[in-house]
Amino acid sequence: KERHYFFNITNILKVDANGAIRNLTVINGQYPGPLLEANSGDTIFLHVFNQMEDEPVSFHLHGLFYPNNTFDDGASSINVCPIPPSGNYTYRIPVGENEYGTYWYHSHWSTQYADGVYGPVILHSPKEDANLTSYDADRIYVVNDYYYENADTLLDDYLVPDNENSEPNPDAGLISGTYSQASNYLTLADNGTAYKTATYYDPKLTYRIRVANVGFFLPFEFSIDEHTLSLVEVEGTLIEPFETSYVDVSVGERYSFFVKRTVERDAYWIHARFNTFCQASNNPDFSSDVMAIVSYNDTYSVPESKETWSYNGGTPKCLDFPQSELRTLNAQVPMNKNGSNRPDLYVELDVTFFNGAYQMTYGYFNEYTWKPMSNSSTMHELLFNENFQNDAHKSNQQTFTNNQYVLNFDTRGMIVDLLINNFDDGSHPFHLHGYKFWVLASSESGSFYPSFYEDHPERLDLTNPILRDTVSVAPFGFAVLRVVIDNPGIFPFHCHIGWHIEAGLLLTVNALQSEWSHQNYSKEWANMC
Ligand SMILES: [Cu+2]
Structure with missing residues (x-):
């Protein structure tokens, strides 16, 4: 349809x-x-x-x-x-x-x-319905950090000499587009917005709650007072239901879940607690506990806020939800035909922010930082510009031309592992377009070396890791992401922190050029460059 x-x-x-x-x-x-x-x-x-x-x-x-x-x-x-x-x-x-x-x-x-x-x-899909508790309605919350200033103005202040990757600090957080900190919730909730963040839940119905971090910088921890969450889906992947009182959501990530009340009241607070430990500096004016109301009754009085942040009393860190808790339902991890833990090909990607020429700090995969091509795209260049083709030598697995770091994978079905070692003190939510990856490993410290495939197989989950399209790699930590090359196209792999994209933390995957270069594109697409 x-x-x-x-x-x-x-x-x-x-x-x-x-x-x-x-x-x-x-x-x-x-x-x-x-x-x-x-x-x-x-x-x-x-x-x-x-x-x-x-x-x-x-x-x-x-x-x-x-x-x-x-x-x-x-x-x-x-x-x-x-x-x-x-x-x-x-x-x-x-x-x-x-x-x-x-x-x-x-x-x-x-x-x-x-x-x-x-x-x-x-x-929606009947295939999904078949593996999920039936439910009556969806409730989706898009949650983001928010700036009182236009992003291009802030970018001008960010990418300057001696700034050393100190990202602009958000001024507020929004749940479905509205301010909803306790202090200003009642006056500002309906201010020029499409959604209301006082959501009514019919106590007789079952809701599937969906949460997306559509922000630009900070992760948040999502919870509803006096409710348990049963996570059932992560970014289009059904998982073994996981009971929790909260879920951490980094930029670009999504979760859906069912909820149970532990106490019956008319109304409760939703919390999206932005993790300010991810900021390079502090903004005292940002109330990071962003709230909205869930009501089970038409009339209710504004509830008291109940639960405390799980970081209170714990170690404050800029970390995401432990990925090992999330288990793909009926997982089948793609394995090398020769029976080893190794993929057909691995690519080591070292992540750094480096203060270079003119004291400017940019983000790097290995020794490469990205700059957008003006008035063209890598896909257009590969299709229409023979010189770019020659520079890129598509037979080479890795190329760098015109500020574009390109990984060329031209065998359908090949298994590729991206070994991401984060040598930066910030966490980076990496996203690959056109694919989902198996998170075989995700660690808060250390590095992953290729010898680990044989020497430390316990560091890899080859049984039922999570399959998703965005994953946050911890400060000075690592992740091993496995993909099967089966979707022809040109796709960016990038940190989803908007500031970091602009700082160049992006590379390009050229998947199956021998296939996509023979597919039909529209004249309008070709003419836009
Ligand atoms: Cu980043």
């Missing part, structure tokens, strides 16, 4: 909690953008009309595979050029038979999504 959505992109003025006025870039006048819903097997047609006169825009549906049309993945300067000011474009997004769960979309041009161009996506 075809699903047509129409997005008009405009700038509006918004009055913030501090009284200042800022520009927001919004979809159909809404902040956040509207919910996209589809079924597995559908094709989404996203008709975008850029009504801004001075800014391009580009749309990426985070976590989707775009089978047979990865040309419309929407990553500016990687696989598409953005829609120019006053231009329009239709993204054609086939949804695969095995794609279902909780996703989101956002602008993939520069820092634009921090200014409002994002929203939730839900994909």
Whole structure:
């Protein structure tokens, strides 16, 4: 079935909690953008009309595979050029038979999504229903850190000499687009927004709650007072149900769960506690415990806030949820045909932030930092520019040309492990477009060496690790991510902290060029560059 959505992109003025006025870039006048819903097997047609006169825009549906049309993945300067000011474009997004769960979309041009161009996506499927408790309704919360200043202005302050990767600190947090700190909740909850964050739950119904971190920098810990959460889905992967009182969500990550009340009341507070230990410096004006109300009754009095943050009394660290707690339902980890723990190919990726020429700090994979190509994309260059082809030597597994670090994988079905050693003091939520990866290992300390495949097999979970599209790698920690190369296209692999993308922490995967270079692309796609 075809699903047509129409997005008009405009700038509006918004009055913030501090009284200042800022520009927001919004979809159909809404902040956040509207919910996209589809079924597995559908094709989404996203008709975008850029009504801004001075800014391009580009749309990426985070976590989707775009089978047979990865040309419309929407990553500016990687696989598409953005829609120019006053231009329009239709993204054609086939949804695969095995794609279902909780996703989101956002602008993939520069820092634009921090200014409002994002929203939730839900994909339904009978295959998912068959493996899940039946439920009556969805409740989705998109949660983000928020700045009172436009992101491009903040970027100008961030990428300057001697700043040493000190990211701009958020001013507030939003749950479904509204301020909801306890202090200002009652006056500001309905301020110019599309959603209300006082959500009514019919006590007779079963809800599937979905949470996405659609922010730009900080992870948060999500909980509901006096409720237990039973996690059932992580980024389109069904998991063995996991009972917990909270879940940590880094930028780009999503979870869905069912809840049980431990005490019956009329109303409770939801908390999204932003992890300020991930900040390079402190912002005393940011109340990081962002709240919203769940009510089971039409009338209720504002509840007392109950639970304390799990970090209170614990070791304050910038860490995500332990990935080893999350077990893929009916997992089948792809294994080398020769029976070893090794993949067909591994790529070692050392992550650093390095203060180099002119005292400027950039993010690096190995010795490479990314700069966006202007007026073109890697995919266009590989298709249409013979010189780029020659520079890139597609027979080479790793190439670097025109500030593009490209990993070339041209064997269908090959198993590739990305060995990510983080030598930086910050955590980085890495996301790969067009794929999900098996998190074979994820550690809060140390490094992973290839000899570990034989010498420390206990460091790898080859039985039922989590399969997801975004994972946070701890400060001075590591992760081993396994993918099977089966989706032809040009895909970025990048840290999803918006500031870090702009600092160059991005590389490009060129998957199966011999296949995608023979696929059909639209004339409009080719002409946008
Ligand atoms: Cu990062």
